Amino acid sequence: MLVLVTYDVNTIEGDGKARLRAVAKACRDFGQRVQFSVFEIEVDPAQWTRLKARLEAIIDPKHDSLRYYHLGANWQRKVEHVGAKPAADLGGTLIV
Amino acid sequence: MKKLLNTVYITTEGASLRKDGKNLVAEVDGAERARVPFHMLSSLVLFGAIYVSPALIGACAASGITIVLLDRAGRFQARVEGPVSGNVLLRRAQYRVSDAPTEIVRSLVVGKIANQRAVLMRALRDHGAGFAVERRAAIENVVDRLAHIIARAERKDDSTDAMRGSEGEAAHLYFSVFDDLILSPASELRWRGRSRRPPLDPINALLSFLYALLTHDCRSAAEAVGLDPAVGFLHRDRPGRPSLALDLMEELRPVLADRLALSLINRQQLQASDFVTEDSGAVRIKDDARKVVLTAWQERKKDERLHPFLDEKAPLGLVPYLQAQMLARHLRGDIDAYPPWFWK
Numbered sequence: 001m002l003v004l005v006t007y008d009v010n011t012i013e014g015d016g017k018a019r020l021r022a023v024a025k026a027c028r029d030f031g032q033r034v035q036f037s038v039f040e041i042e043v044d045p046a047q048w049t050r051l052k053a054r055l056e057a058i059i060d061p062k063h064d065s066l067r068y069y070h071l072g073a074n075w076q077r078k079v080e081h082v083g084a085k086p087a088a089d090l091g092g093t094l095i096v
Numbered sequence: 097m098k099k100l101l102n103t104v105y106i107t108t109e110g111a112s113l114r115k116d117g118k119n120l121v122a123e124v125d126g127a128e129r130a131r132v133p134f135h136m137l138s139s140l141v142l143f144g145a146i147y148v149s150p151a152l153i154g155a156c157a158a159s160g161i162t163i164v165l166l167d168r169a170g171r172f173q174a175r176v177e178g179p180v181s182g183n184v185l186l187r188r189a190q191y192r193v194s195d196a197p198t199e200i201v202r203s204l205v206v207g208k209i210a211n212q213r214a215v216l217m218r219a220l221r222d223h224g225a226g227f228a229v230e231r232r233a234a235i236e237n238v239v240d241r242l243a244h245i246i247a248r249a250e251r252k253d254d255s256t257d258a259m260r261g262s263e264g265e266a267a268h269l270y271f272s273v274f275d276d277l278i279l280s281p282a283s284e285l286r287w288r289g290r291s292r293r294p295p296l297d298p299i300n301a302l303l304s305f306l307y308a309l310l311t312h313d314c315r316s317a318a319e320a321v322g323l324d325p326a327v328g329f330l331h332r333d334r335p336g337r338p339s340l341a342l343d344l345m346e347e348l349r350p351v352l353a354d355r356l357a358l359s360l361i362n363r364q365q366l367q368a369s370d371f372v373t374e375d376s377g378a379v380r381i382k383d384d385a386r387k388v389v390l391t392a393w394q395e396r397k398k399d400e401r402l403h404p405f406l407d408e409k410a411p412l413g414l415v416p417y418l419q420a421q422m423l424a425r426h427l428r429g430d431i432d433a434y435p436p437w438f439w440k
Contacts, residue, residue, distance in 0.1 A: 029118035030133055047135055090136050094104040095414070096111055096122045096129045 002075035003048060003068055005031070005039045005055070010063035022058045023066075026051060034087045040079075042090065103139045103421065104132060105414060112147035113140070115155045134159045141166065141320055141417060164320040175319060183322040189427040190327055190340075197329035198256050200343075200423070200434050204330045205249050205259045207347030207436025209266040213242040214439045215350045216270070219277045219358075231276045238269045245269075260330065263346075270350075280361050284368035294378030298371040299357065301379040302389065306353035307345070309393055310416075314348070315341035317416035321424040344419055351439040352412060356396050360389065405435035 005027055009020040027033070030051045031041030043051065055066055071078050081087060104120065106113065111124045120137065122130040134155065139162040142148070148163065156163050157178030165173045177183065193200065216239050224232060248254070249262045275287035278299070287299050295301040318325040318340045328339025330346060360366045370385035381389060397413025410418060419437055426434040 025117055028133075030135065032131065032133075042136060088130065090102065090132055094102055094130060094132065095411075096104070096106045096108050096124065 001043065001045070001048070001073050002071040002079075003031075003041045003043065004071060005041055006067045006069075007037050007055075007059070008065045009059065013063040014060060016060075016063070019058055019060060019064060023055060023064075026054045026058065032087055032090065034081075034085075040087060102132070102136055103141060103417070104130065104137060105141045105143070105417070106146050107143045109144045109146070112149070113142075113152055114149040115152040118155075118159075120152065120156075134161060137161050139164060139320070143167075162320075162322065164316075166316050166320070175322075177322075186322050186424055186427060187324050187327075189429075190323055193427060194327050194329055194333075196256075198254075198259070200329045200426070201256050201259050202249060202254070203434040203436045204343055204346050205263045205266075206246055207438065208263060208349065209242055209246050209249065210436070211347055211350040211439045212266060212270040212354075213239055213246070215355055215358075216242070216273065216277075218355075223279065226279075227276065231273075235273045235276055238273050241269055242266055263330070274354075277358050278361055280364065282368045284371075285361055294374075294376065296377055296379060298366075298368060298379055298381075299361070301371055301381055302357045302360065302366065303353060305381055305386070305389060306357055306393065307349065309390075310345050310348060310353050311338065311341050313413070314338075314344040314416045314420070317341075317344060317420035320417055321420045323420060323424055323427075344416055344423070347419070347436050348415060352396065352415075356392060360392055365392065401439065404438045404440070 007023050007027075009016055009023055011017050011020055024033075024037075027039035027041065030043055030047065031039045034040050041048075041051065052068075059066060104122070106122060108124050108129075111122055111129070114121050114123070116131070118134050120130070120132045120134060120140070121128060138160070140148075140156065141164045143166050146165075153163065153176060155161075157176065160178055163176040165175070167173050216235055220227075220232070220235055220239070227235070245262050245266050249259055254262075271287070271290055278285060278287060285298055288297060290303075291297065291300045292304055295304045315325045315338045318338075323340055325338045325340045327333060328343045331337065331339035331342045333339055365388055366381075366385055370382050370388075371379050372382055373379050397411060399412050400409045401412060401415075402408070403410045403415070403418060405422065406418065415437055422431065423434050425431045
């Protein structure tokens with residue numbers, strides 16, 4: 001399934017910059033960055049649970065927010081990209 | 097259903113692979129070319145001189161990703177595999193199925209005959225107007241009869257041996273009109289039937305050489321996905337024979353080898369003078385001409401075709417790997433049948 005994770009981390013409060021980096025790193029471990037603060041993450045439910053727990057342990061809920069958009073297993077028709085830096089199809093044929 | 101994991105092929109020489117967090121990062125000349133999370137991958141296949149960082153090797157081993165090293169020509173060199181490996185299970189499944197291989201043999205045979213038929217139909221389409229009426233009729237007749245054999249092989253009640261028989265019958269028909277596909281007027285470059293060990297005429301020498309290249313690729317492909325290349329389905333086990341590689345090769349032979357041989361001869365990239373007959377009667381390709389063949393082979397492998405099952409474009413050179421992967425998925429029970437590769 002594909003989950004879109006977006007976040008807003010307040011970098012002024014406390015160790016905000018460190019939290020921002022940690023959130024980005026956790027997302028990058030599981031998916032690909034499609035825009036600043038926006039990750040497309042293809043995971044199975046167990047992996048999602050793990051990532052979700054990791055993200056929610058990082059943020060400070062008083063200042064930061066996370067939004068999850070569940071796009072399901074048949075997400076291909078629900079995602080459209082226009083403009084620069086199109087996302088790679090990680091399920092497609094990968095040849096470098 | 098289990099998710100089908102992806103494979104990354106690295107064919108750019110000088111590329112370097114490293115680990116970053118839980119990602120595989122592929123770089124060429126310092127620029128990032130691909131970044132894939134480990135949980136989406138099942139293997140890396142590297143052609144030629146590719147640098148792999150020690151941290152990545154460790155991470156792949158830990159996450160069950162197989163690293164396969166092939167040389168520049170695509171020949172198998174080494175496989176790096178972590179401690180928890182599905183291989184023993186895959187191999188056991190392969191051995192079990194090889195005792196009653198009817199369904200896989202059916203796919204292999206149908207795929208092979210369909211591709212042989214496609215080669216003939218392609219020749220009719222390209223050069224049909226130039227053929228003499230009776231030659232054209234002969235080829236059309238074989239095309240029809242191959243269609244009947246395919247229909248028969250697809251029937252469920254045929255035994256494995258009956259399908260082996262169908263394959264032989266189809267090969268006989270196919271090669272009975274093979275001479276008509278050769279447009280060169282040279283009398284040395286005629287087809288008089290298959291001969292091997294040793295090949296006794298130039299066309300046979302060329303086919304044998306191309307089949308050898310293809311066998312290597314199929315063997316590499318089998319090893320790359322962790323299958324035992326010696327245990328086949330259509331080909332029975334025999335010591336020293338890469339039966340599974342030969343199985344994988346069957347459906348690719350007409351397209352990758354036969355068509356290429358015909359092109360080389362018909363475009364006059366190879367002439368009768370490019371072959372030598374040795375005292376034993378064996379015919380061999382001269383060294384210079386061999387380079388022509390190898391270059392054409394490598395170019396051919398870069399041609400992209402739509403893969404009918406994956407519904408994606410893939411270079412012909414990757415088809416053996418994709419087919420071996422399908423076979424492994426079928427043996428593991430991820431897909432119900434082995435889907436043959438059809439050339440269109």
